[in-house]
Amino acid sequence: MNSNNSQLKVSIVGSGAAAFAAAIRLLEGGARVTMVERGTIGGTCVNVGCVPSKIMIRAAHIAHMRGTSPFDSGISKTPPMVNRKTLVVQQRALVEKLRISKYESLLEDSPNFTLLRGDARFKNGNVIVVKTIDGSEREVSFDRALIAVGASPSVPQLEGLSDVPYWTSTQALDAEELPEHLIVYGGSSVALELAQAFLRLGSKVTLIARSTLLSKLDPAIGVALETALVNEGMRVITHGALNKVGYNNNVFSVETGDERVSGDRLLIATGRSPNTGGLELDKVGVSLDQSGAIIVDQSLRTSAPNVYAAGDCTTNPEYVYVAAAGGTRAAANILGADETLDLSVVPAVVFTDPQVATVGLDEKSAESAGVAVETRLITLDNVPRALVNFETDGFIKLVAERGSGRLLGVQAVAPEAGEFIQTAAIAIRARMTVNEIAGQMFPYLTMVEGLKLAAQTFTKDVKQLSCCAG
Secondary structure (H helix, E strand, O other), rough: OOOOHHHHHEEEEEHHHHHHHHHHHHOOOOOEEEEEEEEOOHHHHHOOHHHHHHHHHHHHHHHHHHHOOOOOOOOOOOOOOHHEEEEEEHHHHHHHHHHHHHHHOOOOOOOEEEEEEEEEEEEEEOOEEEOOOOOEEEEEEEOOEOOOOOOOEEOOEEEEEEHHOOEOOOHHHHOOOOEEEEEEEOOHHHOOOOHHHHHHHOOEEEOOOOOOOOOOOOHHHHHHHHHHHHHOOOOOEEEOOEEEEEEEEEEEEEEEOEEEEOEEEEEEEOOOEEEOOOOOOHHHHOOOOOOOOOOOOOOOEEOOOOEOOOOOOOOOOHHHHHHHHHHHHHHHEEEEEOOOOOOOOOOOEEOOOOOOEEEEHHHHHHOOOOOEEEEEEEEEHHHHHHHOOOOOOOEEEEEEEEOEEEEEEEEEEEEOHOOHHHHHHHHHHHEEHHHHHHOOOOOOOOOOOHHHHHOEEEEEEEEHHOOOOO
């Protein structure tokens, strides 16, 4: 470790999960930290991402269950009256509470921490220039710098789009009125989560995806999820790239192929782009990929010798827990350690209903890596918990190394799949085989038992087993 950490000056650009995780670790190590933020403290997750979206999704789930459930024959359904404005007020209040408690108040009393408000750019390898809110400029010298500026919704180049008041996820999450007919353009997690939430809160929804749903994942996932969304009443158009966008008399019209779709709101959710523009990274030799993301190694180092980067602005996976882990390890290395960010086992969840949860290799990625695998897939009508919930749409799929049986990956489309995917991640990390998983005792009538049942299918027909068969 650096013996002069009390004198080490570190500049952090950004104030999200990666930035704060790094700042906490740096201050613990005795460094002097200057953080620069041009907008709202806390970054994407707490302000316009994970937290508000999951609040909205949960509210939509409650509305859905009050209006329709598998038990409607015995419990009278009551279509809910949704007051979106009141829900947004509740949502904003919790976001503000978490932003204050988990970000703004954490470091405000630290004598070695300074927060500057403004836009940052690099002057050279040891100086950042901050243009403050009042228009003045201030130079901040540093020994090491961490770039943690995150990402923002990306907007495709479409004819007419720049001339219309479309939504990104940021506006959609904060909207106080429900659209009568929402058109959603996109097929990845943000598009799907928000499309289903608005549908369940009472909007008519048409979702248009350029390819299939969640096209980067196992194809069976997109098929299962599309079926679930269509069964709820959503119209889903796949392989439907938009050609043109129009807006007249408060009505959007979009052209896809030979079809025109009209609605009173248009949500563009086609991905996110790193916020690296304007930092003048060329002046310090920080290399970017074609999307503008900062290229980092396993130690979060960039191509510049004293500049690190973490979070959604890098080439690492865009998950808040990856960002926080990256920030902590970058800080440790700034202080003189040699820690790496291991991305070999990263669980991921899409918060639709049913949820999509994945970890490790799927068949395609295993094939690309030259790994011979064996797979098994069980549908949820083989999982007792799903049966008693009357929620049997979906599946759990296991990918194992051929010969050894070592678990390499899990893909699931299931209610609360996000609650059991970490069990699969731990099993992969522990290099467990499917036979070892099959031999474990899992609590009966839990969704996680589906992992055991899926593992048993490598050697048995689970339809021929009694309940709790070990």
